[in-house]
Amino acid sequence: MGAQLRVYRRRIKSVQATKKITKAMELIASSRIVKAQQRVEAAQPYTRELIRAISAAASHTGGGHPLTDTDQRLRQRAAVLVVSADRGLAGAYSSAAIKEGEQLSSLLAEQGLEVVPFLVGRKAAAYYRFRGRKVAAEWTGFTDQPTYAHAKEIAAALLEAFLLRTEEGGVDEIHIVYTHFESMVTQRPTVRRILPIQVVEQTAEEAAASGQGPFPLYEFEPSAGAVLDSLLPKYVENMVFAALLLSAASEHAARRRAMKSATDNAEELIKSLTRQANQARQAEITQEISEIVGGADALSASA
Amino acid sequence: MSELHVNLVAVDRKIWSGSASMVVAKTLEGEIGILPRHEPVLALLANSPVRITTTDGKVIQAAVHGGFFAVDSDNVSILAETAELSGEIDVDRARAALERAKAAGADTPDEVAAIERAEVRLKVALADQSKDHAARSATG
Numbered sequence: 295m296g297a298q299l300r301v302y303r304r305r306i307k308s309v310q311a312t313k314k315i316t317k318a319m320e321l322i323a324s325s326r327i328v329k330a331q332q333r334v335e336a337a338q339p340y341t342r343e344l345i346r347a348i349s350a351a352a353s354h355t356g357g358g359h360p361l362t363d364t365d366q367r368l369r370q371r372a373a374v375l376v377v378s379a380d381r382g383l384a385g386a387y388s389s390a391a392i393k394e395g396e397q398l399s400s401l402l403a404e405q406g407l408e409v410v411p412f413l414v415g416r417k418a419a420a421y422y423r424f425r426g427r428k429v430a431a432e433w434t435g436f437t438d439q440p441t442y443a444h445a446k447e448i449a450a451a452l453l454e455a456f457l458l459r460t461e462e463g464g465v466d467e468i469h470i471v472y473t474h475f476e477s478m479v480t481q482r483p484t485v486r487r488i489l490p491i492q493v494v495e496q497t498a499e500e501a502a503a504s505g506q507g508p509f510p511l512y513e514f515e516p517s518a519g520a521v522l523d524s525l526l527p528k529y530v531e532n533m534v535f536a537a538l539l540l541s542a543a544s545e546h547a548a549r550r551r552a553m554k555s556a557t558d559n560a561e562e563l564i565k566s567l568t569r570q571a572n573q574a575r576q577a578e579i580t581q582e583i584s585e586i587v588g589g590a591d592a593l594s595a596s597a
Numbered sequence: 598m599s600e601l602h603v604n605l606v607a608v609d610r611k612i613w614s615g616s617a618s619m620v621v622a623k624t625l626e627g628e629i630g631i632l633p634r635h636e637p638v639l640a641l642l643a644n645s646p647v648r649i650t651t652t653d654g655k656v657i658q659a660a661v662h663g664g665f666f667a668v669d670s671d672n673v674s675i676l677a678e679t680a681e682l683s684g685e686i687d688v689d690r691a692r693a694a695l696e697r698a699k700a701a702g703a704d705t706p707d708e709v710a711a712i713e714r715a716e717v718r719l720k721v722a723l724a725d726q727s728k729d730h731a732a733r734s735a736t737g
Contacts, residue, residue, distance in 0.1 A: 336609055336610045337608060337610075339604065340606045340607065340608050340609075343606060343667065343676050347639055347665065347674075347676075350667075351639060441609075442678065442679075510669045510670065511636075511637060512637045512638060512669070514638075514640070515624050515626055515629070515640035516624075516625055516626055516640075520625075521640070521641060524641055528663075528678075531608075532608065
């Protein structure tokens with residue numbers, strides 16, 4: 295076998311091995327998207343009820359809670375929580391989220407705020423470390439399957455920073471950057487401000503128009519204020535949890551797409567390499583024949 | 598007679614939903630029983646068992662941690678950070694968890710809460726078991 299043919303065969307084998315790996319990753323990602331989507335949906339009823347209860351409690355206390363006050367705080371510092379992936383091979387998933395975070399940071403900086411980054415996922419952590427930036431906190435190791443305990447841990451750190459007075463280094467706003475899972479094919483990096491919460495007060499007519507009806511006159515136990523106190527941290531936890539779940543679903547979808555195109559490319563490459571190998575083989579055979587014929591000619595001529 | 602529509606929801610899943618004739622839960626201020634046509638209530642729950650009596654007379658017990666519940670025109674929503682139905686709890690493991698929590702001590706509020714949670718789980722699991730036992734001895 296000629297040297298060139300051997301090189302082609304070796305490359306084909308190596309591309310085939312890569313293709314097997316990317317194909318497997320694609321299948322794994324597809325099966326995980328479905329699970330991640332189910333988890334997003336399973337978390338919906340809680341979110342719905344929680345928001346309803348908070349709205350009811352907030353409209354009873356009439357504002358004045360430290361987590362809902364927008365006007366009374368100075369705006370000096372803003373926390374930005376960026377949700378990225380732990381692992382690569384997911385196309386532009388992580389870099390899109392990080393870029394969105396960068397845009398938000400520069401927007402906030404323009405408004406004169408100091409940005410305090412909180413990071414989720416190894417990719418964002420590596421990005422900040424490489425640039426030597428200071429990070430308030432980072433969490434890694436669970437982005438493909440986040441649990442509520444993780445969300446709780448993150449929310450606790452965010453709330454601690456938020457409840458500190460501005461003069462003592464506390465933050466005045468909390469923004470979250472995550473990748474919204476719109477469908478299997480569309481995932482969009484999204485920014486959301488989670489604190490301070492904007493409480494939307496509705497009049498009876500507006501409520502009737504939205505089809506929900508006004509909030510019933512709840513009897514609060516122990517009191518409306520105490521209920522709101524304990525619900526708002528849960529709200530933050532829930533927002534973080536929802537962002538983590540949606541990001542996880544998006545991560546799997548992005549990985550599936552990236553691995554699908556990698557598999558397609560490998561197939562394409564194998565096809566063209568096979569053609570080249572065939573050509574090399576035929577050229578070799580042709581050469582051998584002409585050598586034999588030439589040799590026979592030379593022999594008969596000398597005889 | 599009217600009945601209650603109960604939704605028992607944890608952060609990551611819906612635990613149970615259906616119609617009931619009575620719901621008993623423990624709020625921060627004490628036990629509260631909800632019957633149909635109760636006035637609207639929004640209350641914080643203590644770490645405690647929640648008992649739901651369904652319309653066909655069965656009693657469903659659940660261990661609920663870190664939750665609240667809202668009653669509004671016969672719709673009862675019980676929301677919890679974690680909630681487990683009695684049938685889902687393994688008694689032996691619950692007992693082991695309680696011992697572990699106790700062994701860890703009760704110095705910080707977190708540790709006290711962990712012991713409390715473990716106790717509630719065990720209580721719910723045992724209540725279910727004794728009920729099963731009673732049912733079996735009654736039929737057998």
